[in-house]
Amino acid sequence: MSSFSFEDLTTEDVDAAEALWGGLTDDVRRLLDLTIRSRVGPEQVARARAMLQEAADLLAEDAPAEPAGVHYNAHGRSWNWGNTVVGVRNAFAPPVRLAWGDDDVVRSAVTLGAPYEGPPGSVHGGVSALLLDHLMGETASAAHTRLTVTGTLTLRYVRPLPLGPVRMEARVSEESGRKVTVTATIRPDVVDAEPAVEATGLFIIPRWAYQPDPDTGPTGIGSLD
Amino acid sequence: MSSFSFEDLTTEDVDAAEALWGGLTDDVRRLLDLTIRSRVGPEQVARARAMLQEAADLLAEDAPAEPAGVHYNAHGRSWNWGNTVVGVRNAFAPPVRLAWGDDDVVRSAVTLGAPYEGPPGSVHGGVSALLLDHLMGETASAAHTRLTVTGTLTLRYVRPLPLGPVRMEARVSEESGRKVTVTATIRPDVVDAEPAVEATGLFIIPRWAYQPDPDTGPTGIGSLD
Numbered sequence: 234m235s236s237f238s239f240e241d242l243t244t245e246d247v248d249a250a251e252a253l254w255g256g257l258t259d260d261v262r263r264l265l266d267l268t269i270r271s272r273v274g275p276e277q278v279a280r281a282r283a284m285l286q287e288a289a290d291l292l293a294e295d296a297p298a299e300p301a302g303v304h305y306n307a308h309g310r311s312w313n314w315g316n317t318v319v320g321v322r323n324a325f326a327p328p329v330r331l332a333w334g335d336d337d338v339v340r341s342a343v344t345l346g347a348p349y350e351g352p353p354g355s356v357h358g359g360v361s362a363l364l365l366d367h368l369m370g371e372t373a374s375a376a377h378t379r380l381t382v383t384g385t386l387t388l389r390y391v392r393p394l395p396l397g398p399v400r401m402e403a404r405v406s407e408e409s410g411r412k413v414t415v416t417a418t419i420r421p422d423v424v425d426a427e428p429a430v431e432a433t434g435l436f437i438i439p440r441w442a443y444q445p446d447p448d449t450g451p452t453g454i455g456s457l458d
Numbered sequence: 459m460s461s462f463s464f465e466d467l468t469t470e471d472v473d474a475a476e477a478l479w480g481g482l483t484d485d486v487r488r489l490l491d492l493t494i495r496s497r498v499g500p501e502q503v504a505r506a507r508a509m510l511q512e513a514a515d516l517l518a519e520d521a522p523a524e525p526a527g528v529h530y531n532a533h534g535r536s537w538n539w540g541n542t543v544v545g546v547r548n549a550f551a552p553p554v555r556l557a558w559g560d561d562d563v564v565r566s567a568v569t570l571g572a573p574y575e576g577p578p579g580s581v582h583g584g585v586s587a588l589l590l591d592h593l594m595g596e597t598a599s600a601a602h603t604r605l606t607v608t609g610t611l612t613l614r615y616v617r618p619l620p621l622g623p624v625r626m627e628a629r630v631s632e633e634s635g636r637k638v639t640v641t642a643t644i645r646p647d648v649v650d651a652e653p654a655v656e657a658t659g660l661f662i663i664p665r666w667a668y669q670p671d672p673d674t675g676p677t678g679i680g681s682l683d
Contacts, residue, residue: 237578254493257503260510261489264517268479268486269526269540269547271517278482284513285485288506292489292496300572300579300621301494315494315575317582322494323573325550347525348548350540351592353462354525357542358595358608359588366584367576383583383615390608396525 240304247310254314254322261324269347318367329364331371339372342400342422349396356394361419361430362386364401369415372403373436380442381413384435394429398422411438465529472535479539479547486549494572543592554589556596564597567625567647574621581619586644586655587611589626594640597628598661605667606638609660619654623647636663 242250264285273281301315301322314322318329327343334340343364351357366386373381403417413436418428467475489510498506526540526547539547543554552568559565568589576582591611598606628642638661643653 253500253503257507257510258493260507260514261486261493263514264486264510265490265549267514267517267521268483268549269545270521270523272520272522273517275478277516277519278478281513281516282482282485284509284516285482285489288509288513289485289488289492291502291506291509292492292498294502295498296492296496299495300575302575302578313575313578315572317574317576317585320494320575324490324493325573347540348550349542350525350527350538350545351542353527353538357588357592358611359591360542362587362591362611362613363582363584366587367582370583383613385612385614386583386587387610387612388587388608389610 237303238305240306242306244306244308244310247306247312251312251314251321258322258324265324265348266346316367318364327364329367331368333376337404339368339403340400341368342398344398345396347396352393354396356396356399356429358388358390358430361390361394362388362432365403365417365419365430365432366434368401368403369417369432369434370436372405372415372417373413373434375405379438381436381438384412384437386432386434389431390429391431392427392429394419395421406433411440411443412436413438462528463530465531467531469531469533469535472531472537476537476539476546483547483549490549490573491571541592543589552589554592556593558601562629564593564628565625566593567623569623570621572621577618579621581621581624581654583613583615583655586615586619587613587657590628590642590644590655590657591659593626593628594642594657594659595661597630597640597642598638598659600630604663606661606663609637609662611657611659614656615654616656617652617654619644620646624654631658636665636668637661638663 303311303313305311314320317323318326320326329341329343332340345356349356349360370383399419400422401417401419403415405413406416407414415434415436417432419430420426420428528536528538530536539545542548543551545551554566554568557565570581574581574585595606595608624644625647626642626644628640630638631641632639640659640661642657644655645651645653
């Protein structure tokens with residue numbers, strides 16, 4: 234099984250690993266996109282496949298079966314390299330990076346190309362749900378100062394979202410005991426754009442985490458998305 | 459821009475293209491997974507990267523900028539190769555395949571590995587939303603006999619969904635005029651498993667498509683997801 238575990242690594246070690254694997258991930262991300270868009274002939278596809286298979290065999294020489302999990306070190310650094318939305322080693326992840334504003338709004342801007350398509354030329358409605366779910370979970374966790382889990386998520390699809398640059402915003406709209414309500418939007422990243430999808434989520438602070446005992450669990454981990 | 463267009467291809471041509479590009483997509487899917495799980499050293503990563511870059515350059519020799527779009531031929535075959543959930547040329551797509559049951563339940567079973575991780579060892583909550591959104595949209599479209607768009611989608615997260623084999627079910631629970639309500643679940647694909655996520659979606663048949671004129675648009679296309 235995958236784990237949520239302490240790793241005896243310096244933050245510099247983690248940075249170096251992210252640079253190494255992040256480069257490989259960029260290459261795979263480019264391939265994910267080109268596999269959809271390319272129109273080369275069968276011979277070129279066959280040559281490309283031979284190279285990809287050789288590269289994959291090389292990577293498979295030491296590849297434990299388990300997924301990446303979430304890890305943290307003694308210096309407050311945590312990393313979830315496989316995460317579908319933010320994972321540094323996940324080539325599908327755009328990847329999303331969050332900016333915590335002074336105005337309590339959490340923002341993110343990404344560019345979504347061919348791999349994120351649903352209706353022709355538009356972002357798949359489920360991709361908007363995926364990205365907003367993650368952004369809202371992180372928002373509920375208040376910059377990783379508490380742990381939350383998703384209770385319910387409601388999405389209202391207002392208009393199509395064209396592929397290309399998009400931006401998201403989320404904020405905590407209400408808090409009551411262990412319940413945190415977050416609202417969010419995603420829209421084209423152009424001036425005066427209206428939201429394409431509006432979302433409301435109810436996030437829960439687990440009972441065991443509501444009055445955390447520093448001796449029984451890691452802190453600073455944030456949303457379990 | 460991407461398009462929703464007629465292509466003058468035989469169904470055999472489409473099948474042959476799907477076999478060619480589907481093979482490449484399988485290779486990229488394996489790389490997406492291995493990039494997360496591999497623990498080989500920096501030299502092997504560098505060698506793998508050189509191969510991937512050479513393969514990508516080859517595919518980029520003829521790669522128009524636009525995404526895949528959705529296409530159909532004169533024989534009722536349609537294809538959306540880039541689609542995030544079902545696209546034959548999208549290495550992130552598990553891919554999902556739907557089975558339309560005699561009992562009006564639409565089912566799908568897939569295995570979700572490292573690229574779909576959120577909490578350690580579990581499927582990302584947003585991935586469940588992505589897959590259910592697509593399944594429900596296709597269900598609302600009644601096996602591609604009408605066109606629907608997503609109005610609202612509500613997801614209730616009941617319990618964690620472990621990575622591994624999962625199964626989904628969806629059915630139309632209510633219809634009224636242009637409104638179609640669909641309910642769905644996702645759960646581990648094991649005996650007696652309880653749902654991890656329960657979803658309800660309201661799908662809309664666009665006004666222009668409610669009484670379709672066969673001369674003004676393609677038929678048999680289904681959900682715009």
